[in-house]
Amino acid sequence: MDKAHRSGEIRQLIQAFIDERLAGKLEKLGPDDPKREALIEQFGFEVWISDAARRVSQLQVVTHALKATHPDAKGSSRYVEPAALPEIPLVGSHLLPEDFSGDVVGNAAALDVYKFLKLQHGGKSLLELALEEDTAFSAALSDNPGQADEWAKAFADITQPKGIEASHTRAKQIYWLAGDDPTDDEDFHLLAPLYATSLAHQVFLRINADRFGEAAKAARQARRDDKPAETGYSDYPNLAAQKLGGTKPQNISQLNSERGGNNYLMASLPPKWKSQGVKAPLHTDSVFKRFGHRREVRWLLKGLVRFLATDPPENHHTRNRVDGYFDALIDELMLFASEFHVLAPGWSANAACRLPQEQQLWLDPRRGEEEADFANQREQGEWPEKIREAFARWLNQQLVRLGVGDNEYLEWKARLKRKLDILQEELPHV
Secondary structure, X not given: OOHHHXXXXXXXXXXXXXXXXXXXXXXXXXXOOOHHHHHHHHOXXXXXXXHHHHHHHHEEEEOEEOOOOOOOOOOOOEOOOHHHOOOOOOOOHHHOOOOOOOEEEEOHHHHHHHHHHOOEEOOEEHHHHHHOOOHHHHHHHOOOHHHHHHHHHHHHHHHOOOOOOXXXXXXXXXEEEOOOOOOOHHHEXXXXXXXXXXXXXXXXXXXXXXXXXXXXXXXXXXXXXXXXXXXOOOOOOOOEEEEOOOOOHHHOOHHHHHOOOEEEEOOOOOOOOOOOOOOOOOOOOOOHHHHOOOHHHHHHHHHHHHHHOOOOOOOHHHHHHHHHXXXXXXXXXXXXXXXXXOOOOOHHHOOOOOOOHHHHHHHOHHHHHOOHHHHHHXXXXXXXXXXXXXXXXXXXXXXXXXXXXXXXXXXXXXXXXXHHHHOOOOOOOO
């Protein structure tokens, strides 16, 4: 495509943008309003381009913004192409894709100029064409070549810092020891961290897609329905949103305004131990009541019941699925039993303990260190069979609405024995 043809297409694109903005403003005026003529004149092609080229100096395209720290900070922001940044093994702006979103800071009243520069032609924005010194773009701005080049350069300068690079008292500043003597002020270098606004926007879009996107919603629904899904989904526990700019997010930057001032903060916290301490299972005649109240156990039982309620065919897939649930329940049972082993030995001798003897032998193994009779009963090895029977009865009770009976009881007991035989070397007392 020759230069003249491209230039004509770009001019039509710009004219359509100007006409659309003019139409939006004329709608607010009556047909006889005296301001209409002045407004139409103001939106003449070269008049508007000239004004936009003047106002563009009030804006700066950036990848790292200062005002996110404080809206009254007056220092410098920076525009750095991600490809120009050093590659490091950490998440940073250097990982942004080629089509990343540049941000704009400056006078919010001039943001229409940036919208103009974001217009696309031939797979590139007008700003990209200006930065590339595309002659078809400059020719589209004016029939006067000298004037056209001047305006094109003015638009390209939107990526350049305004004035002398400087920090500000309202900006973040860190004194970094660059020398060897921490008592010498000259050995410190003043760092002024800037907000990686383009990276923050990319993160915001990604998190929103993971939280509210159609694919994520479908995957979560499939998870609830215990069905397969084409894609997985991501959760962000303890996600927080930092509001920048208050009621005027546009005063921070263009992208901040598009996000409504919301900037996500992901949790960076040490894990919390939720347990309030293990309490001895006193005043109960079976520890399986407490076992059934565990969150993980309830979740596994719900999944097993839901699966068996579909009346699955008796095949390899079904057996593997049931085995998976059963093995997970046994793992939970082992973990549950081991939690009582941290209690002081002999807790089961308390008069308030109503557990049957086999459960006392199972859950209070160190009591035998002080009581020979208790140790002898553990060594006899007859109590594990009663534990397996109690577990099988308990599991049948959880599945009672499925019509389970003696056959299932024997199956659960046999499965538990096989599982524990495999673990015998690691857990000889279970």
